[in-house]
Amino acid sequence: MRTTDRLNEDWVLASEIHKLEARLWGLVRRENIRVVMVTSAERGEGKSMTVAYLATALARHPERKILAVDLDFRQPQLRVHFGIDGPRSFAAVLNGQCRIEDVLVKTDLPSLDLVLPCPEGEDPNLLLKTTELGELFAFFRQRYDLVLMDVPALIPVADASALMSFADGIVLVVMAGRTTRPMLSRARDLCLGMDARILGLVVGNLKEAVPEYGDSSYYYGYRTGYAKGQGSGRGRATRDRPRHGATTGRTGGPSSTDGGSGARDADA
Numbered sequence: 322m323r324t325t326d327r328l329n330e331d332w333v334l335a336s337e338i339h340k341l342e343a344r345l346w347g348l349v350r351r352e353n354i355r356v357v358m359v360t361s362a363e364r365g366e367g368k369s370m371t372v373a374y375l376a377t378a379l380a381r382h383p384e385r386k387i388l389a390v391d392l393d394f395r396q397p398q399l400r401v402h403f404g405i406d407g408p409r410s411f412a413a414v415l416n417g418q419c420r421i422e423d424v425l426v427k428t429d430l431p432s433l434d435l436v437l438p439c440p441e442g443e444d445p446n447l448l449l450k451t452t453e454l455g456e457l458f459a460f461f462r463q464r465y466d467l468v469l470m471d472v473p474a475l476i477p478v479a480d481a482s483a484l485m486s487f488a489d490g491i492v493l494v495v496m497a498g499r500t501t502r503p504m505l506s507r508a509r510d511l512c513l514g515m516d517a518r519i520l521g522l523v524v525g526n527l528k529e530a531v532p533e534y535g536d537s538s539y540y541y542g543y544r545t546g547y548a549k550g551q552g553s554g555r556g557r558a559t560r561d562r563p564r565h566g567a568t569t570g571r572t573g574g575p576s577s578t579d580g581g582s583g584a585r586d587a588d589a
């Protein structure tokens with residue numbers, strides 16, 4: 322099912338995504354952030370789905386201009402989430418075969434455009450074309466209020482690290498019941514080692530790991546600010562949640578969106 326249809330049909334999911342969207346939008350407006358990279362420690366932790374839902378929710382406001390860029394050249398997924406066919410591919414512009422404007426893909430939402438690799442993926446070595454990518458991102462920054470980058474996982478490949486300098490901040494996605502604390506800790510260290518700013522954590526799949534949390538298997542949680550000294554230790558990233566909907570303070574576990582609003586101090 323396409324992202325927009327799913328959000329229209331599942332009001333619990335829609336409400337969680339809109340909470341995320343509101344917090345992210347508030348943060349980016351307050352801090353003049355234009356480009357946000359969404360990544361995670363490992364594959365299959367929900368990055369593409371998070372980008373698809375967030376981009377859709379952000380673009381439901383007609384006055385905004387939102388761009389989602391699929392930079393996972395190995396396993397591109399945004400095309401699937403938005404049900405888009407068509408040959409226009411990111412590689413063409415990086416190889417100088419067409420203009421940037423020609424690879425912008427329109428969606429059903431007037432406020433949302435996409436940039437997509439071809440369905441089979443592209444050569445990830447293209448991501449090392451930093452001059453061309455720099456020009457692309459300069460163009461995106463001028464034209465859009467917010468650019469979301471869907472990229473591969475941090476630990477298995479270097480793509481996300483190579484792309485980090487184009488982003489103003491990182492959102493780390495955690496899959497409850499799957500992402501371990503050591504993995505999350507390593508992902509955080511990779512970001513901080515590149516001097517990247519981690520804007521927050523998005524925790525998905527809460528029903529699987531924390532069944533009492535709610536009915537939707539896509540329940541999301543979010544916390545802002547995540548810095549050195551957090552996220553270490555053993556076990557699954559959500560195991561030591563103190564109680565339903567509570568924030569976890571110093572232990573560095575994720576919080577739910579019910580756990581309070583506004584930006585949390587990075588090491589509070």
Ligand SMILES: Nc1ncnc2c1ncn2[C@@H]1O[C@H](COP(=O)(O)OP(=O)(O)O)[C@@H](O)[C@H]1O
Pocket residue numbers: 361363364365366367368369370371398524525526527538539540541
């Ligand atoms: N919040 C979530 N709750 C439950 N399942 C999820 C969630 N996010 C993603 N998934 C499922 O996990 C799988 C991988 O998601 P995907 O977004 O493609 O991961 P990634 O981009 O990190 O590789 C998909 O089958 C997707 O349906």
Ligand SMILES: [Mg+2]
Pocket residue numbers: 368369370393396398471472
């Ligand atoms: Mg993906």
